[in-house]
Amino acid sequence: MQGKSGGEQVHGHAYRGRFAPSPTGPLHFGSLVAAVGSYLDARAHGGEWLLRIEDVDRSRALPGAADSIRRTLEAFAFEWDxxxxxxxxxxxRYHAALTRLRLDGEVYPCACSRRAIAACSPVPAVDGGLVYPGICRAGLPPGRAPRAWRMRVPDREIAFEDRVQGPVQQNLARAVGDFILLRADGQYAYQLAVVVDDAAQGVNAVVRGVDLLDSTARQIWLQQRLALPTPTYAHLPVVTNAAGEKLSKQTRATAVDASGGCVVLAAALNFLGQPVPPEIRSGSLRDFWRWAIATWSMARVPAQRGVFPG
Structure with missing residues (x-):
């Protein structure tokens, strides 16, 4: 599909956004909300919208899920560039970025298991793990082989302005500690892959779920160390189930039914603070998107985490 020319400027360049689902299962309502928000923000700015399949963690990828997600998006009449x-x-590309960081002294080999970290530092991290206490920062313990590669982080605040959540700041050393870029199983970490891909694709506006808000400071730090541009960020509220859990494969989220057409899309827009008139909800997909693009407003998107729709 051909990209659009022109468009509103972001950091001096035409707006370029993306939707980047992980193929861990079929598209569910929570992912649809993120797709709708990122798509409308891109099109409302006259910009491009890219589709990227984030399957760098092969252990979580489900065979056929990527094709299923793509077909569902097509059924809802999303158009990507x-x-x-x-x-x-x-x-x-991830190997090249890690090699550069190694040559610059920004990363180091780590021999620690989760058990070793828990024994040394039971401090909870923002990502659900434990804050890494820097055991291998000055070098591997004698006789220990490296298991992973970690990114050195500063003991200072990383701050940015989120278009939905407002001012955000995080001290990486206290929030997560030196974080992993290459895992013990040989797989590259999401943090590295997403930074490399956004820069390579020229993405300058990221719209995604607020469950990824705590990852942003790590990604900004990586961007700075790799001399890559930092996009703008907008973190949308995430959809939860009745138990307050984010919809996901782990919480057995059901696949969204594309046959619902405008009614399902209207529910996603309503969740994002954009009420849809009855005549649009009952009309064609073409008319729905035309109306939604013309009326989209990020300022109306609620900032709350884990909002349960109706």
Missing amino acids: GEVVVQSQRLD
């Missing part, structure tokens, strides 16, 4: 990028086909 350019070819679909697949992370598992871009490992050489």
Whole structure:
């Protein structure tokens, strides 16, 4: 599909956004909300919208899920620009970035197991793990082989202005500690892959779920160390189930039914603070998107985490 020319400027360049689902299962309502928000923000700015399949964690990828997600998006009449990028086909790019960081002294080998970290530092991290206490920062303990590669982080605040959540700041050393870029199983970490891909694709506006808000400071730090541009960020509220859990494969989220057409899309827009008139909800997909693009407002999107729709 051909990209659009022109468009509103972001950091001096035409707006370029993306939707980057992980193929861990079929598209569910929570992912649809993120797709709708990112798509409308891109089109309302006259910009491009890219589709990227984030399957760098092969242990979580479900066979056939990527094709299923793509078919569902097509059934809802989403239109993306350019070819679909697949992370598992871009490992050489992540290797090159890690090699650069190694040569610059920004990363180091780590021999620690989760048990060793828990024994040394039971401090909870923002990502659900434990804050890494820097055991291997000055070098591997004698006789220990490296298991992973970690990114050195500063003991200072990383701050940015989120378009939905407002001012955000995080001290990486206290929030997560030096974080992993290459895992013990040989797989590249999401943090590295997403930074490399956004820069390579020229993405300058990221719209995604607020469950990824705590990752942003790590990604900004990586961007700075790799001399890559930092996009703008907008973190949308995430959809939860009745138990307050984010919809996901782990919480057995059901696949969204594309046959619902405008009614389902209207529910996603309503969740994002954009009420849809009855005549639009009952009309064609073409008319729905035309209306939604013309009326989209990020300022109306609620900032709350884990809002349960109705």
